[in-house]
Structure formats: structure tokens, C-alpha cells
Amino acid sequence: MGLFGNIWCDPPWTLVESSVQAMKSIKPDVDFLLWTGDSVLHADVAKINHTFNGIILDNATELFKTTFPDTPVYASFGNHDSYPMDQFKPRNTALYNETLARWRTWIDDSSQDENFRKGGFYTVKTAKNIRIVALNTNIYYKDNKAVHAEGDPAGQFDWLTQTLEAARQKKEKVIITGHIAPGFQLNQETELYTHQNGRLVKILKQYYDVISAMHFGHEHADVLKLLRNGDGVPLIPVFLAPSVTPITLGPLHNPGIRLVKYDRVTGTHIDISQYYLDLHAANKAEIARWKLEYNTSGAYGLPDLSPEALDNLIDKMKDPASHEFKRYWKYYVVSPADEFIEDCDTLCHATVICGMTEFIQADFVNCFAEIIISLSVRVTYCMPLLGLSLSLSLFLFM
Ligand SMILES: [Zn+2]
Incomplete structure (x- = not known):
């Protein structure tokens, strides 16, 4: 095991600390941070317990608070953050109650207590008047046996609809964050229960005019998606950030963190600067040098990350030989050395492209x-x- 970990394992604390400190040195004065969950390691249930998970969540929360004392962090649960893992039952579990206390300085609005205690979701308004909606999509995760695969567990769908409706009435712009994104992965499967995936997508399409963008994690890969309506009109950009943990669930990848530039009035995303750690080089030198991997404006020549601009980009990527697709695939796995990048063959390319724009099985x-x-x-x-x-x-x- 190297000082900063290796690709078959979750990160040692040195890598976790290094990633948060790198964020601080890249830009210390950001408006807010998004933390998309899965702080607890990918471990066998027999080797962990609720108290153990709580210590990890405490430590990670404390690291953000001490590194960014004046910056709110909008955090979401990941499927590994519950004990037993993946099991998110509605209402008043110890995890929800204890974590509300952990994140209280960031969720500084007691009107959200009931939502959080009910299902681990909440909404807050940033100092720049953008509304954050933090979902607990783990509730709909196909491995969550604590709920029915249909219906509205914890009432999150009704709450989301009401929250987006209120935002529309007040002419607010919304950024949605959570752990598991709707839609399809590289294995051609959705991670959410089919019915609930469909219901979530339907609500998002209905309120596309108030949603500036969505951010998720879970897949350990750098993924771009674009929600479109039935006529192919682009509606909402969806971004999945690569993980800090190098543990691999698919292709080998490096750890990553990102900086998002957005318009404070419209919420439109303008540019993403993706940073990464060359894990092999860091272990060899015993020093972590986080570097800029790419930014979307430079790598793809995008004027901004509006739905229209992303639609044009995806159109170009439909050609598997395009330099846009070749770059995308390299960034998808966070730029390991060329010899470690697995080829994305014809089936892989079709899966990636369709996973970008399609969210429903048919x-x-x-x-x-x-x-x-x-x-x-x-x-x-x-x-x-x-x-x-x-x-x-x-x-x-x-
Ligand atoms: Zn996950």
C-alpha cells in the first residue's frame, strides 16, 4: 500500500486529507461545496457497525469544517453511509438524527429538520440566492430492501415536487445534488428501482425551467449526462464527479476533485475544472501533487455548460473516432497512464452515448x-x- 493508497483499496486518511487541502489551495473562497456521500468504506457488513460509521462521518465532517470554516458544505448520504450498507428506511433512524446534528452548521434552517429526520433530504438557499436541493436517492437504490420498490418512500417525491413548484413561483434557480443519479451506468443498468427512477425523471423534466444543473457521485467516474424531453430538446445538465477513493468498481481510475464556475444569477454552469492526483506518481514521490486534468471550456471548446452547448458536444461524441469522444473516455477514468486505459469498443461507445441522454429503459x-x-x-x-x-x-x- 502506497502512502496515498492504491487502486484496489479505499483511501487512507492521507489521501482524504490531501484532497480537501488541495481543494482549499485551488480556490479557498468558493460559495459552497457539494459533498456527494459514500464517506464510509466499501467494507463487508461484518467488519463495520453503526458506531464505526459514525466516527468516519464525524471525522470527514470535521475535516471540512476545519479546512473551510466559513464555507457551507451541502452534503448528501451515499449508499455506504448507512449501516447495514444500502439500507435507508424512512423516518427517525439514528443515522438521520445524528447526522442532522453533524451537519447542523450547514443546514442552518430548522424548517428542514422534519425532512431530514424523515428521509435525509433537505433544501437550503445559498448566500447567493441559489436554492440547493439535496436528495437522498439511496432510498430508491435497487439494493435498498428497507422500502418498497414502488410508491413514495419518506414522501421525498411529493416534497421534491412541492419544493420545485415553490422555487418556480419565487423565480428561484435550483441546483440538485445527491449520491446516485437516475439513468444508466456503463453496465447498461439503472441503479435505482425502475418505477422510482421513472418517477424521479418525470418530476425533473416537469421542472426543468428552475433546475440549473444536477450533481451526483457513486459511479467513481467522470460522467456527463443530459436530460432531454421526448422531442429531444435538451433540458438539464447532469454531472457525476469522479471519486476521491481510488477503489475501482469498473475501469481503473485516479482520484479526482473539481471546481465548478457558475452564473450566480441564472445558475447556469459555465466551466468545470477537473483536478486529479496521479496516484502512482504520488506514491513514488511520497508527495501529492494535484494537477489540473482539464477544463470543459478548453478540452471541448464549450462556451458554457448550458443544455444546448452539451447537446452539441454529445452530437460530436456520437462519432467514436472524434477527438471529443476520445478525450471524454480518457477523462471518464481520470487519466491513468495510457497503458492502463482500457479500450472503449463499439458496444462500450454506444452504451456511453445512450447513457448520456437516455434515462428510461425503453x-x-x-x-x-x-x-x-x-x-x-x-x-x-x-x-x-x-x-x-x-x-x-x-x-x-x-
Ligand atoms: Zn455509492
């Missing part, structure tokens, strides 16, 4: 079929140049 399947068919047509057209054996192998691919 839509995802249709998108996937369309991309594969259009690729086949394109290759068939080039067949005389490519030769028989290649065209045959691609035909088999269909």
Missing part, C-alpha cells in the same frame, strides 16, 4: 439499437474499401 434500448444500426450502415457503405473479412465481422456484430 429509450435506452432504442438509442442503443439506433447507434449500432447506423454504425453498421456506415461500415457497409465503406465495404468495398475495407474488404470482405472486416465487413463480415461487423455484420456478425449486429
Whole structure:
């Protein structure tokens, strides 16, 4: 194990501390921080317990408070933060009550106590008048057996609808944060129960005009998504930040942190600067040098991160040979050395593209079929140049 950890393990405290200190040195005077959860390690239930998890949550909370004493942190639970892991039952569990006390300085509004005690969700207004809506999407996680897979556990859907309706009436702009995003992962599955994934997406589409952007974690990868309506009109940008923990659930990846530039009036996101730690180099030198990996304006030439700008970018990425897609795939895994980057083949590319814009099973399947068919047509057209054996192998691919 290196000083800053390794890819098969959760981070030692040196890496956790280093990541928060790096955030401070990159920009100490931010408006707020988003902390998307999963502070507790990926461990066997038999090796941890509620008290142990509580100590980790205390330590992580304290680290943010001492490093950023004057900056609010809007935190959400991750599925690993409960004990037993993934189990989030509605109302008054010890986890909700104890964590409300932990995060009280940041959730400085007693009108949210009932929501938090009921389901670990809340809303607050930032000093710059942007409304933060922090969801507990772990409630809908497909491994959460403490609720029904349908219905509205803890009343979070009703609350979300009412909160977004009130924001619309007051002409507020909303940033939504949480741990597990709706939609599809690289394994072509949604992490949320099908019915609840669909209900969440429906509410978000209904209130797209007040939602500036959404931020999640969970997948340990740098993921871009874009919620669109049934006619393909882009509505809401969705960003999944890569994890600090190097433990891998899919392709090997480095630890990452990010800085988001946004318009304080409209809430529109303008640029994301993604920083990373080359874990191998840090362990070798025994010093952590967090570096800028990319920013969205420079890497993709984006004027901003509006739904329209992201729609154009995704259009370019539909070509797997485009430099936009090649960059995206490298950033997806947070830039490990080239020899460690696994190829994203045709199926992988179709999965990534459809995962960006499709959030419902039937839509995802249709998108996937369309991309594969259009690729086949394109290759068939080039067949005389490519030769028989290649065209045959691609035909088999269909
Ligand atoms: Zn998670």
C-alpha cells in the first residue's frame, strides 16, 4: 500500500486529507461545496457497525469544517453511509438524527429538520440566492430492501415536487445534488428501482425551467449526462464527479476533485475544472501533487455548460473516432497512464452515448439499437474499401 493508497483499496486518511487541502489551495473562497456521500468504506457488513460509521462521518465532517470554516458544505448520504450498507428506511433512524446534528452548521434552517429526520433530504438557499436541493436517492437504490420498490418512500417525491413548484413561483434557480443519479451506468443498468427512477425523471423534466444543473457521485467516474424531453430538446445538465477513493468498481481510475464556475444569477454552469492526483506518481514521490486534468471550456471548446452547448458536444461524441469522444473516455477514468486505459469498443461507445441522454429503459434500448444500426450502415457503405473479412465481422456484430 502506497502512502496515498492504491487502486484496489479505499483511501487512507492521507489521501482524504490531501484532497480537501488541495481543494482549499485551488480556490479557498468558493460559495459552497457539494459533498456527494459514500464517506464510509466499501467494507463487508461484518467488519463495520453503526458506531464505526459514525466516527468516519464525524471525522470527514470535521475535516471540512476545519479546512473551510466559513464555507457551507451541502452534503448528501451515499449508499455506504448507512449501516447495514444500502439500507435507508424512512423516518427517525439514528443515522438521520445524528447526522442532522453533524451537519447542523450547514443546514442552518430548522424548517428542514422534519425532512431530514424523515428521509435525509433537505433544501437550503445559498448566500447567493441559489436554492440547493439535496436528495437522498439511496432510498430508491435497487439494493435498498428497507422500502418498497414502488410508491413514495419518506414522501421525498411529493416534497421534491412541492419544493420545485415553490422555487418556480419565487423565480428561484435550483441546483440538485445527491449520491446516485437516475439513468444508466456503463453496465447498461439503472441503479435505482425502475418505477422510482421513472418517477424521479418525470418530476425533473416537469421542472426543468428552475433546475440549473444536477450533481451526483457513486459511479467513481467522470460522467456527463443530459436530460432531454421526448422531442429531444435538451433540458438539464447532469454531472457525476469522479471519486476521491481510488477503489475501482469498473475501469481503473485516479482520484479526482473539481471546481465548478457558475452564473450566480441564472445558475447556469459555465466551466468545470477537473483536478486529479496521479496516484502512482504520488506514491513514488511520497508527495501529492494535484494537477489540473482539464477544463470543459478548453478540452471541448464549450462556451458554457448550458443544455444546448452539451447537446452539441454529445452530437460530436456520437462519432467514436472524434477527438471529443476520445478525450471524454480518457477523462471518464481520470487519466491513468495510457497503458492502463482500457479500450472503449463499439458496444462500450454506444452504451456511453445512450447513457448520456437516455434515462428510461425503453429509450435506452432504442438509442442503443439506433447507434449500432447506423454504425453498421456506415461500415457497409465503406465495404468495398475495407474488404470482405472486416465487413463480415461487423455484420456478425449486429
Ligand atoms: Zn455509492
